Amino acid sequence: MRTITRYICLVFAGLFALTAYAQEGKIKSVQDDYRDFAYVKTSEVLLEVANKGYKSVDLFQKLANSYYFLNDMENAAKWYGELMELNEVIDPEYYFRYALALKGIKNYEESDKWMKKFHELKPDDLRGKAFLSRVDYRSNIEEASREDIEPQNLEINTEFSDFGTTEYENGIVFASARGGGRKYRWNEEPYLDLYSVEKTENGFGEVKEIDGKVNTKFHESSAVFSPNGKYMFFTRNNFFKLRYKEDDSGINRLQLYRATLSEDGTWDEIHKIHFNSEDYSVAHPALNLTGSRLYFASDMPGTFGQSDIFVVDVNDDGTLGEPENLGPSINTEGQESFPFMDTSGNLFYSSTGFPGLGGLDVFKSEGLDQKVAQGSNRNFPIENIGKPVNSAADDFGYYENLVTKRVYFSSNREGGKGSDDIYTFQVPECEQLVVGTVQDKKTDELIPNATVILFDGEGNELERKTVGDDAAFEFELECEMEYLIRGEKETYISDEKRFTTPKKKQELQLQLLLDKDVQEINPCDDLAKILDIPIIYFDFDKYNIRYDAEIELQKVLAVLNKYPTMTIDIRSHTDCRGTMAYNKTLSENRAQSTRQYLLDNGISEDRLTAKGYGESRLVNDCGCEPTNESSCSEEEHQLNRRSEFIITSINGKSCDDKD
Template sequence: MKTITRYLLLTFVFVFSFTVFAQNGKIQSVKDDYRDFAYVKTSEVLLEVAKNGYKSVDLFQKLGNSFYFRNEMEDAVKWYGELMALEEVIDPEYYFRYALALKGMEDYEGSDKWMKKFNDLKPDDLRGRAFMSKVDYKSSIEKLSRDDIEVVNLEFNTELSDFGTTEYENGLVFASARGGGRKYRWNEEPYLDLYMVEKTDSTSYGEVKEINGKVNTKFHESSAVFSPNGKYMFFTRNNFFKLRYKEDDTGINRLQLYRATLSEDGTWDDIHKIHFNSEDYSVAHPTLNVTGTKLYFASDMPDTYGQSDIFVVDVNADGTLGEPENLGTSINTEGQESFPFMNTNGDLYYSSTGFPGLGGLDVFVSEELDQKFIGSNKNFSIKNIGEPVNSVYDDFGYYENLVTKRVYFSSNREGGKGSDDIYTFEVPECDQVVEGIVQDKKTGELIPNATVILFDDEGNEIERKTVGADAAFTFDLECEKEYLIRGEKEKYASDEKRFTTPNRKQELKLQLLLDKDEQEIEPCDDLAKVLDIPIIYFDFDKSNIRYDAEIEIQKVLAVLNKYPTMTIDIRSHTDCRGPASYNEKLSDRRAQSTRQYLIDKGIDAERLTAKGYGESRLVNDCGCEPTNESSCSKAEHQLNRRSEFIITSINGKSCDDKE
């Protein structure tokens, strides 16, 4: 960004203290230009000094800054790199700038390296803490990025700077340097004015005209916002009012907020300064909430955490403002936070260099902040909105209309017509479809007539369906919403899936796997399979019941108590490893130990038989005879180490009858 944005953000003054006396005259010749941010001229002189072989911290800092603040990151990386190579003590802020410059060249690995060094030196800095808390920030940004959006460079952009869009009546109001006249020394472009253009369709526009009234002056104007009743306009201007141009003690002319009133003839007049404007700090880039009761803006006023922060102030019924309040460290960092925009849902969009991003200024959003900002509550969550809005360049001035789905934003990315351009796109329709089937968890068989219920993120039922013979279900969903889908059926334990739909149209597929909660049992059935009892482990060479085995045997005990006519045969098996005679005796002791446990728990001994079979009834080919060796894996041998609880009779029917 090469216009009024930099003017807001650069609120500090650089002091020259080069030790290279032979070059002192040339450096002093651009001192005033540097202070006034006329970087084009400054960099040329400083480059000449560097080309003559001179090196110093001060020289490389100023050279790096000259390119960094013009967003010429390749040269910024070069000179900040020279600064780092000196291996001298420098302000940690230069580590941060070097990291951002590297990110602007898409050198994310190098950027992360210097961000970690910055955090080591300033562990309490919010920018470093934000980075360290989310080192894998790029994957998070990728998830929120959109590849189904076509961004359009608006036809009325010029070769100069155009940025900062807001809708008004049937058109757009924006800032532009197209007016000609005296030039701003910093970027050699004319000063900014506010313009308006009417729409002819979604991406075509009529003639661009200056906004009506007494808003524009010979200095900068930008970033307008209109009250819901259309009566007031708040906008940004240099500290120039009633023909008086004022600077602070360091010679910097700050930005201020002004309010204009719509007159009966349709012009904007009756310009008033906002009462908390100051000659000592900047106030800029206003946005209003949907009711017009709160105004959000950017400033470097006292109580600012970084180079500029986002503030909020109440708007009174007569259009006057209350006292500003900083949004706090959830939103602001020691970096630059600027260009706030509040949509009609109460979501705050703004640009920042302090949180992990793709490079330069990135656009972030804090959803429903306007509703959440109550009393002392300043604990807000934010997220980087990703591509295509964000890039390795400066991306700012976000504006969206939730009714028309039209988005505008500004950027100095490559391929534009001027130093800053306005871009637009229409958010694609985002309908989600989730489909799936209901199956038995163990067998994979379809479960017809199951009920599938859709819930929102708070557990409120949205819709329910009964599946047919194909056990299939389908629901239409919204994008970027959290849902829960539950499958139910008598005699089954329910299964549910919680998920969040993405921000683009696609189909989601789910499986609901229901586990039988009630099964019919008959003679010859193995309760170990019915009750899903895993291997009952005994300590090595022991037959006493371990605690974890006791938990499983309790399941058998419960069934025996429920069905007093049931009798079972307890069978214990081993794998082939070890002598066969020993395995048989050990397994028999374990079977008898299990039987005795059930007897001790009140089961009649007449209902229980038990026997150990050792390795005589393997369920696979993992035998060890005759060499007493086996090529089977440990897992394959484990299949043979099992316990069975065979129902020998129940309700007058026996296993012999079934056979």
């Protein structure tokens, strides 16, 4: 039996019911140890190449990242900007980093531009949503749901309608049709009255009608109390001083009333709110923490749909100012009702106008009261709070005590005792733990003594730790918060992970993978591996240096210029496809072409040797049969098509392998 829909017929012209308003050490100097060994600082090499005018996505990404992680936002913005100028398809994360770098140098207008692009490419990312202050109404409700909570049907519920809870003193006040007497003809239940009940160690005590002159022979519901305890606002049919009034259609509307607490503890001196009307309904009051603003539901002129949420200032004497509609981001063409304002200024209310699980669902608009106080525009983001509060039935009358973590709500879902029941649950402590390790990106080796820093979503440092020999870290976090974790170590380029914690308990496992920035170089080392140089590509059947290969060779050139005693052996390899003689000749030509490029750029002949090895030094089992066919994939063949730049000597030391 759906009591709410029965009330709707009389209250709001067949559509709006009483209950249907219902987030150490320094790097060792190269010069200090020049005689013994040498280092390559990748970021310096990249900068040298970029300053010569060479351009590539990979070059600018790595260079900009090196400054970004050093918090050098001026240089980060410069090189991210160069990256964007290439107009290539890149990871949207670079738009986000560019926007932060621009914000770091106070270029806010340009930062906003790139944040919008980031949001367009990653519309589900919370960072973009927060920036645009928009709500994705199609967001996954299950993300907000708490499957680990089982609401309890209150022991005080009856076979009749019980709903609309608010805490008062050591108990709760709610509306109920349990009182007997004359019946409301639309649902054959008694009219609603307001009741109170005290909490006990084992639950609740005896349910009693609220004291005073509040209850009448018609409906009363939805009480809320001023912070000083002096006033109570509540909903009643248009019945005042024994006069029952209807509009021109014969409908008796809902109205707001204010009662005053008398010295004997009863609620008397009933006053009508000045904007009540016989032509529309005003109902379901909710006060903010200080009692300075009252929120309510109404279908008064200016309403977007069947009923909307409004706000009005409360004067010191308990009188009210002029109401304002909260606007289209809160209200829809459907029903919005049963507002509740928690002590943090978050608005909860029920609506049929936004996607939900069925019937009335409870929605939340975080920080709405503060925004109203600041006079901000009426674009208030909302979210469906999900299960267990929301269901396929009507869910409304949400109330939460943020101190005790006790929640009450009302619903006509299946399994209840009556047509509408009050449910409750204790919000469990939300335990969030993030654990992980700091490792080398290329070798997966653990990196002891690395620093791991925890930031909030806005980049404020919260905590930092130095990992031990196991390179492990652990942080305890809060629920529904955005965090960033960054790993740092001298001689490495930092790595970071950004994430948002859910509502429910979890242990998140992360790997922070740091790339070498300063690397020791020795004879026999391959500069191609140290500098992350892929194969030096040539066009098919050719051996002239292409532009993309020139960028990579500029890295080698920078190192050779930095270390004038260094000699290298250039080695070019092919896969097995093609004849052995052809591959040998092709690789030889390419090796000599690479050597000639370095000679043309000022490197002396006695520092360079070059040789092509064709398919004679495969790094895997991808050899070809006489028919030139192979079962290997293209990726496996690619491993054999490689260029090597072997250091044959440096600083007086030679490589034993001079093949």
